[in-house]
Amino acid sequence: MKLLVITSPHFFEGEARLINALFERGLACLHLRKPEAEMDTVAHLIGQIDTKFHSRLTIHHHHALSGSYAIGGIHFTEQGRRASSAIELQNYVSKGYRISTSVHQKESLSTISPAFNYSFFGPVFDSISKPGYSAAVDVELPGTSPVPVYALGGVTAENIIQLTQWGFSGAAVLGYIWQNPHEVVQRFLELSAKVRLMPTTS
DSSP states (O other): OEEEEEOOSSOOTTHHHHHHHHHHTTOOOEEEOOTTOOHHHHHHHHHHSOGGGGGGEEESSOGGGGGTSOOOEEEEOHHHHHHSOHHHHHHHHHTTOEEEEEESSGGGGGGSOTTSSEEEEOOSSOOSSSTTOOOOSOOOOOSOOSSOEEEESSOOTTTTTHHHHTTOSEEEEOHHHHSSGGGHHHHHHHHHHHHHTSOOOO
16 A cells, blocks of 8 residues: 655645655655646745655646656646647656546546556545545445556545555545644654555555
8 A cells, every 4th residue: 555645735834844754754755736836836845845855746737847856756637638648648657757647437447548657536535625525435446447546535544444445556645634734744654654554555
């Protein structure tokens, strides 16, 4: 079971310091998702993150920033994935980027290109960061996805253990981590401890 963290969609004071602290404590990959932000503002945040961790970043928007920093990953939204050609995806792969995407309907999982390293699927639980965004009725995976699938939405230290039973290879956590800035590192360590006790998945 892999554990990823997605940033809050909003900027806040001390955010870069907390991101660096998560990396220092073993976070393998952080998805930098600021959907409403201008490129310069996102670049400023990246500039505050220790350069030794840039390869562990995956950016969701302003993909051009990957050429200015040693960014390790590119994420494609559902719309972005549909608009991207196989040649474009392969171009990122050939340059050494890991690429990921998102789906919100189980039926879409089987259509994902195997060029992707993994895909998010959710919400698997009621969302913490988006009140009213309820879990999918049936979240157990059918086993037909050509790439590993990571659970998204409402994942906490209390429910993460259910994910392997449903066929997920990893989890992406947002609301539970950033809900209280004073508990960010503590909550990440709690999740990490739970993940270490779970079966190894692809």
